[in-house]
Amino acid sequence: MERSPNIPITVENFEPAQRFLRIAVVTETWPPEVNGVAVTLAKLVHHLGLRHHTIQLIRPRQDKNDEGHEQTGWSELLLRGLPIPRYPQLKLGLPSKKALLKAWSIKRPDLVHIATEGPLSWSALQAAHILRLPVTSDFRTNFHSYCQHYGVGWLSKPIVAYLRKFHNRTAFTMVPTQAMKYQLDAMGFKNLKVVARGVDTHLFHPDKHSDVMRASWGVTPDTMVLLSVGRLAAEKNLDLTIQTYQALIAAGRRVKMVFAGDGPMRALTQTKCPDAIFMGMCSHDQLSTLYASADLLLFPSLTETFGNVTLEALASGTPVLAFDCAAASDFVTNHKNGWLVDSNEPQTYIQRAVDITRETNTLRLAREFTRASVAHLGWDEIAAQVEDIFQRTIEMG
Numbered sequence: 001m002e003r004s005p006n007i008p009i010t011v012e013n014f015e016p017a018q019r020f021l022r023i024a025v026v027t028e029t030w031p032p033e034v035n036g037v038a039v040t041l042a043k044l045v046h047h048l049g050l051r052h053h054t055i056q057l058i059r060p061r062q063d064k065n066d067e068g069h070e071q072t073g074w075s076e077l078l079l080r081g082l083p084i085p086r087y088p089q090l091k092l093g094l095p096s097k098k099a100l101l102k103a104w105s106i107k108r109p110d111l112v113h114i115a116t117e118g119p120l121s122w123s124a125l126q127a128a129h130i131l132r133l134p135v136t137s138d139f140r141t142n143f144h145s146y147c148q149h150y151g152v153g154w155l156s157k158p159i160v161a162y163l164r165k166f167h168n169r170t171a172f173t174m175v176p177t178q179a180m181k182y183q184l185d186a187m188g189f190k191n192l193k194v195v196a197r198g199v200d201t202h203l204f205h206p207d208k209h210s211d212v213m214r215a216s217w218g219v220t221p222d223t224m225v226l227l228s229v230g231r232l233a234a235e236k237n238l239d240l241t242i243q244t245y246q247a248l249i250a251a252g253r254r255v256k257m258v259f260a261g262d263g264p265m266r267a268l269t270q271t272k273c274p275d276a277i278f279m280g281m282c283s284h285d286q287l288s289t290l291y292a293s294a295d296l297l298l299f300p301s302l303t304e305t306f307g308n309v310t311l312e313a314l315a316s317g318t319p320v321l322a323f324d325c326a327a328a329s330d331f332v333t334n335h336k337n338g339w340l341v342d343s344n345e346p347q348t349y350i351q352r353a354v355d356i357t358r359e360t361n362t363l364r365l366a367r368e369f370t371r372a373s374v375a376h377l378g379w380d381e382i383a384a385q386v387e388d389i390f391q392r393t394i395e396m397g
Contacts, residue, residue, distance in 0.1 A: 024056045024109040026124040028093040028116040036308045037140045040197045041115050047383035060091035077103055093120025100127035111390050117166050134393045137170040140305055164188050171393045176306035179329045193389055198379035199311035206317030208292035217256055217277050224255045224357055227294035229309045232263035240300040240346050242272050244353045253357045260290055291316035300349055314374045319366040337370040
């Protein structure tokens with residue numbers, strides 16, 4: 001339609017030009033390290049790059065052969081790190097304020113986004129403040145909740161105090177669920193923004209179902225495959241997964257337990273579940289087949305800030321049995337795409353599993369709704385939300 005010649009054209013008639021940003025992303029974990037923070041952050045950063053933002057990644061050097069890489073729109077600054085106790089494959093970034101001040105003075109980013117809270121990240125926060133750079137952060141790990149699982153519950157309060165001080169020095173802190181926002185707000189955290197994690201709905205898909213994989217586990221068509229995905233460690237409430245499986249066996253259910261992941265409790269878990277399948281660390285392609293080939297994801301963890309496995313299972317068409325917390329609270333609807341149990345009710349969790357495995361038709365109906373419940377959580381949509389927060393932070397000055 002042509003504009004009437006009597007109506008003047010003004011600046012307001014045009015959309016403002018999209019501003020492409022120079023974003024410094026600070027993290028102390030990154031692929032090929034396998035954990036929820038590394039995997040989801042890498043996905044987010046990749047999609048920010050697809051939106052034509054220039055990324056500078058600051059992280060610890062993972063080993064002596066780690067040189068990082070550079071290409072158009074992407075650079076890496078690798079700094080010193082130390083292995084984390086119990087998880088030597090992960091690095092804790094060492095204080096590096098001087099190096100960051102030098103790098104950002106030479107090539108100034110528009111914004112610094114900090115994804116972890118270790119010594120390297122604290123240095124980044126200090127350097128950004130000295131240079132008057134806008135800063136945002138992510139709350140990605142419940143370190144204070146881990147304490148009780150490692151016999152150092154007394155550390156919980158000082159850890160919360162440190163995390164609060166850290167995040168309250170940033171313009172916005174992104175949290176993955178509304179429940180986490182309420183929890184942190186009650187603890188005195190400020191300027192919280194809810195941004196869900198995304199899920200790769202192309203990778204995680206019901207079409208990845210494999211009868212060949214199920215046959216390799218020695219299961220029959222009427223066997224229910226239960227899946228556990230994650231680190232084999234105390235903070236994942238692994239004992240309850242084991243107890244649930246044992247209760248199902250005792251109840252005479254025809255089930256097979258499959259564990260995907262590794263960790264300090266693997267040997268103990270193998271002893272307690274001698275008939276289970278242990279897949280060890282899996283690639284993303286392997287995981288996508290695992291999810292789609294299973295019948296139910298058991299996810300009893302109570303320490304998650306989000307729980308990426310919940311979305312991955314749902315996108316794969318597999319219902320979830322979880323406690324009513326983290327991502328499950330926001331994306332699992334009871335008796336529709338999974339089942340929720342009130343937190344800290346382990347016996348109810350076990351009984352719910354027994355009930356589900358008795359009513360196989362209920363499980364079949366749940367599978368029909370799983371994928372649709374997370375179809376809107378593609379990574380480009382999540383990157384757009386983060387981009388909007390970055391733009392607003394810069395405009396605030």
